[in-house]
Amino acid sequence: xxxxxxxxxxxxxxxxxxxxxxxxxxxxxxxxxxxxxxxxxxxxxxxxxxxxxxxxxxxxxxxxxxxxxxxxxxxxxxxxxxxxxxxxxxxxxxxxxxxxxxxxxxxxxxxxxxxxxxxxxxxxxxxxxxxxxxxxxxxxxxxxxxxxxxxxxxxxxxxxxxxxxxxxxxxxxxxxxxxxxxxxxxxxxxxxxxxxxxxxxxxxxxxxxxxxxxxxxxxxxxxxxxx
Amino acid sequence: xxxxxxxxxxxxxxxxxxxxxxxxxxxxxxxxxxxxxxxxxxxxxxxxxxxxxxxxxxxxxxxxxxxxxxxxxxxxxxxxxxxxxxxxxxxxxxxxxxxxxxxxxxxxxxxxxxxxxxxxxxxxxxxxxxxxxxxxxxxxxxxxxxxxxxxxxxxxxxxxxxxxxxxxxxxxxxxxxxxxxxxxxxxxxxxxxxxxxxxxxxxxxxxxxxxxxxxxxxxxxxxxxxxxxxxxxxxxxxxxxxxxxxxxxxxxxxxxxxxxxxxxxxxxxxxxxxxxxxxxxxxxxxxxxxxxxxxxxxxxxxxxxxxxxxxxxxxxxxxxxxxxxxxxxxxxxxxxxxxxxxxxxxxxxxxxxxxxxxxxxxxxxxxxxxxxxxxxxxxxxxxxxxxxxxxxxxx
Numbered sequence: 001x002x003x004x005x006x007x008x009x010x011x012x013x014x015x016x017x018x019x020x021x022x023x024x025x026x027x028x029x030x031x032x033x034x035x036x037x038x039x040x041x042x043x044x045x046x047x048x049x050x051x052x053x054x055x056x057x058x059x060x061x062x063x064x065x066x067x068x069x070x071x072x073x074x075x076x077x078x079x080x081x082x083x084x085x086x087x088x089x090x091x092x093x094x095x096x097x098x099x100x101x102x103x104x105x106x107x108x109x110x111x112x113x114x115x116x117x118x119x120x121x122x123x124x125x126x127x128x129x130x131x132x133x134x135x136x137x138x139x140x141x142x143x144x145x146x147x148x149x150x151x152x153x154x155x156x157x158x159x160x161x162x163x164x165x166x167x168x169x170x171x172x173x174x175x176x177x178x179x180x181x182x183x184x185x186x187x188x189x190x191x192x193x194x195x196x197x198x199x200x201x202x203x204x205x206x207x208x209x210x211x212x213x214x215x216x217x218x219x220x221x222x223x224x225x226x227x
Numbered sequence: 228x229x230x231x232x233x234x235x236x237x238x239x240x241x242x243x244x245x246x247x248x249x250x251x252x253x254x255x256x257x258x259x260x261x262x263x264x265x266x267x268x269x270x271x272x273x274x275x276x277x278x279x280x281x282x283x284x285x286x287x288x289x290x291x292x293x294x295x296x297x298x299x300x301x302x303x304x305x306x307x308x309x310x311x312x313x314x315x316x317x318x319x320x321x322x323x324x325x326x327x328x329x330x331x332x333x334x335x336x337x338x339x340x341x342x343x344x345x346x347x348x349x350x351x352x353x354x355x356x357x358x359x360x361x362x363x364x365x366x367x368x369x370x371x372x373x374x375x376x377x378x379x380x381x382x383x384x385x386x387x388x389x390x391x392x393x394x395x396x397x398x399x400x401x402x403x404x405x406x407x408x409x410x411x412x413x414x415x416x417x418x419x420x421x422x423x424x425x426x427x428x429x430x431x432x433x434x435x436x437x438x439x440x441x442x443x444x445x446x447x448x449x450x451x452x453x454x455x456x457x458x459x460x461x462x463x464x465x466x467x468x469x470x471x472x473x474x475x476x477x478x479x480x481x482x483x484x485x486x487x488x489x490x491x492x493x494x495x496x497x498x499x500x501x502x503x504x505x506x507x508x509x510x511x512x513x514x515x516x517x518x519x520x521x522x523x524x525x526x527x528x529x530x531x532x533x534x535x536x537x538x539x540x541x542x543x544x545x546x547x548x549x550x551x552x553x554x555x556x557x558x559x560x561x562x563x564x565x566x567x568x569x570x571x572x573x574x575x576x577x578x579x580x581x582x583x584x585x586x587x588x589x590x591x592x593x594x595x596x597x598x599x600x601x602x603x604x605x606x607x608x609x610x611x612x613x614x615x616x617x618x619x620x621x622x
Contacts, residue, residue, distance in 0.1 A: 048617070057523050057612040077528070085525025092616070096520040100235035112228040113526050157524065 002069075003030035004164060004196055005054065010063035010073075012049050023049040025219040026063065031165075031198060036191040038210035039200045046219040047200040048169055054198060055088050055167045056080040068164045085114055089158030093170035095150040097142040103129065103153045104138040110160045128156035132186065148179035155186065159195070166190065168199040172206050184209045229530055233537035236510055247506045248546045251592075254499035255543075255550020259588040260558050260578065261492035265485045267579030272477055273470055275575055278410050279348030281319060281442035282451045284468045285309065285458065291468070291476060298322070298437040299465055306441065312457045314449035319346040319442040322426050322434065326419065327385045327395070330374040337370050337417040339386065340409075341426030341438075348410075348442050350420060354378065355405035361425045365405035370417035376403050384419075386429040397429030411572050443467075496595055503542050503599035507535060511603040516619035519612050528608040535607050536600035543596025547589050554588075555580060 012024040024046045031037050039047050052058040053065060056072050057080075065072040068087055075083055084090075097106045104125045111121040129135050132152035142150050151171060158166055171187070172180035184206050191197055191211075199206060207213050208227070215223035237244045276284070285305075287297035299305060306318050322341035327334050340349055344358040350365065355378045358365060364384070366376070376382055380403050387396025401421065412418045427434050445454040451469055459467040468476070478485075511518065518531060558578035565577050 049613075052613040052616075055523065057616075081522070081525055081527050083525075084523065085527075088525070090520075090523050092520065094619070096516065096619075098232070098517060098521075100232070100239055105231075109228065109521070109526070110524050113530060161525070 004033045004035075004068060005029075005031035005198070006064075006066040007050075007054075008064045008066075010050070010053060010060050010065060012046075012053060012058065013061050022219050024053070024060070027216075027219070027221055028063075029214060029221060029224070031196060034191070034194055034196055035212060036187070036197045036210045037199070038207040038213045039198065039216060040202070040207045040213055041216035041222075043202075045216040047216055049219075050216070051167055051169050051198065051200050054165070055090055056083050085110060086161055087164045089161075089163035089166040091151070091154050091158050091166065091168040091171050093173040095142070095147070095154045095174070097150055097153055097157070099142050102139050102141055103134060103145065103149075103156075106142070106153055107156045107160055110157060114161050116161075124160065125156075128159055131159075132156045146179075147175050148182060151175065151179075151183060152186065155190070159190075164196065166195050166197045168197065168201075170201055170203075171199060172201065172203045181205065229534040230537055233534045233541055236514065236534075236538055237541060240510075243506065244542070247502055247542060248549065250502045251499050251543055251546025252549035252553055254495040254502070255547040255588065255592050256554035256557055257495040257550075258492050258499070258591065259551060259554030259585065260561070261488040261495070262584045262588050263554070263558055263578045263580060265488040265492070266581070266584055268481060268484075268577055269474060269478060270581070271576045271579045273474055275410075275572070276470055276473060279442075279444075281317075281348045281444045282470050283443035283445065283455055283458065284473060285441035285443060285462070285465045286439075286468065288464050288466050290466065291473070292440045298434070298439050299441070300437050302436050302438040302441075305462055305465070306438075308461050309441065309443060309458055312454065312461060314445050314454040314457070315443055316446050317346050317444040319343060319348050319444075320423055320438040321347075321349060321440045321442065322423055322430075322437060323439040324386050324426055324430060324434065325388070327388050328374055328382050330376070335370065335373045335417055337366075337419050338412055339384075339426060340418070340420040341423035342420050343423055347420070350407035350409045353406045353408055355403075357405055358420065358422050359404065361422055362400065362402050363404040364401045364419045364421045365407040366403055366419040367407060367409050367412070367414075367417065369415060370419055371403070371406065373417050378403055378406065384429075386426065387431060387433075396431040396433075399425070399429060409572075413568070413572055414566070441465075496591055499543065499546070499592060500595045500599045503539050503596060504602055506542065507538050507600060507603040508606065510538065511535060511607045515607075515610055515615050518607050519610055519615035519619065522610070522612045523616065531608045532604040535604035536597055539596040539598075539600025539603075540593065541596075543592045543599065547592035550592070551585055551589070 008028050010024055010027045014021045014023055027050060039050060041047055053060050056075060060073050107125045107128055108121050111124060129138055132155055134149060134152050137145060137149060172183050175183060180203060187197060188209055199210060201207050211227055213225045214221055284292050286292045287299050290297055302320055306320055309315055310318050320343060324339045326337050326339040342349055382401055382403060383398065384401055385395035385398040409418045427437060445451045455467050455469045562578050
């Protein structure tokens with residue numbers, strides 16, 4: 001059985017004023033179904049670029065990327081959007097919830113886009129709010145929630161359409177230490193319940209909690225470690 | 228969801244949205260007024276001429292009714308000839324003149340109509356009696372106010388006054404029998420009416436058997452244009468003007484005015500479009516990060532475009548409805564100002580509200596709303612997701 005994520009010789013360059021920047025230089029690795037992988041490394045090593053490619057919000061200049069049997073690097077914009085909606089869950093460092101919507105509406109947003117019927121959406125929202133421990137916060141707006149609560153809502157939103165892969169970019173970066181630990185526990189529970197996770201992090205505890213760590217530097221993988 | 232997101236995006240900055248709505252409402256009001264003015268004058272003019280059902284006007288050759296002092300001679304023969312034309316059901320002769328009367332050491336000059344009370348189409352009687360005999364006159368309120376006469380008073384009227392020789396052609400005593408509202412003269416214009424033969428007689432040789440105008444009524448199921456052609460063929464020395472012809476001539480004269488209305492309306496529409504475009508573009512720029520996140524979690528470009536265009540539609544729609552009310556109020560206000568212009572007929576309306584006009588103005592603003600949303604929608608939907616998120620993170 002093939003891996004859920006297959007990354008082969010992935011390269012991505014950016015044009016800067018001083019010349020091209022090689023953000024990724026032929027990166028290759030696999031992520032198995034149900035695995036929790038942490039990508040670590042110093043700032044500017046290409047972690048976020050790799051995450052953007054895995055999430056189909058950016059396209060590689062070379063190499064191939066296959067997720068759940070689909071060649072992501074060959075998708076056009078419309079197909080990539082549908083792919084992100086159905087197969088990818090995104091968690092951002094700064095939560096990026098829609099400030100005008102309630103917690104429930106934020107979680108409902110990707111399901112509405114996927115044209116899931118209202119009754120099913122509402123039931124799923126309640127299920128997810130309960131899962132992330134925010135059952136009583138459905139009608140709160142982001143400004144009425146703490147950072148940890150906002151990140152939980154963001155995770156619930158990422159899980160709304162039952163994605164094949166959950167991508168997280170510094171999910172504890174904006175949280176205090178205690179809340180960060182709670183978030184690590186939540187990721188652990190998610191992974192235990194079958195969610196495949198790729199997380200980019202500077203947080204040593206988050207990285208240590210992952211089953212596998214990929215160390216990057218200057219756009220390339222320099223080491224891998226399995227717990 | 229796009230509708231709700233659009234609504235919430237607008238409500239996020241209430242003061243800004245309210246100010247923009249006010250601006251759009253003013254633009255919409257101006258647009259509606261211009262549309263009402265441009266089309267209303269024409270439509271009202273037709274109704275104005277048709278007040279008593281006379282579809283045709285017969286005036287001296289090459290003139291419009293009361294456009295000059297020219298008159299038609301041998302009027303009785305012409306009236307009889309026109310009355311015999313197939314399809315004609317009534318002919319109303321009208322002679323216009325100036326009359327003077329002295330009241331409390333001042334002279335009041337009045338526009339005086341000589342008419343046939345059986346077929347007249349120039350006034351409606353408000354009080355008193357109509358022109359029962361040759362000593363009767365009916366007058367409007369303005370004339371009564373200036374002369375301080377009342378119903379039943381006897382007055383001396385003179386016609387054909389020569390200011391250099393200080394002579395008059397004719398002078399007679401009349402009794403004020405009725406108070407009337409004259410359709411085609413201004414409310415500030417003192418106006419009276421008497422029987423046609425009396426005014427012709429008072430006007431001397433120059434007015435004997437003369438009329439200024441004939442109003443002709445054709446049967447309901449008759450081709451008016453065919454009747455017009457038959458009358459024109461019967462009377463080579465007159466111009467026979469149908470409603471359409473008169474409207475066309477008035478339209479020709481009002482062309483500059485309508486062009487001005489069109490330009491002002493277009494400018495107000497353009498201002499509305501720019502206002503909505505600016506506001507939504509600012510909103511899109513402020514929400515670039517949110518839009519990039521929505522795209523990242525799988526929201527399609529189509530949904531983003533729908534949301535942004537909906538914002539434009541909401542702004543222009545609510546603004547247009549508010550503008551409709553403002554436009555109606557300002558139209559009434561302007562109508563009152565214009566009605567006070569000297570010589571403006573009391574029955575003439577510049578602004579005529581028609582659902583079609585309101586629909587046209589709303590439709591134009593709705594289209595403007597969509598148009599205004601296109602640029603910011605394109606901008607929002609084409610934001611580079613990764614780059615925008617990176618910039619947001621750095622910011």
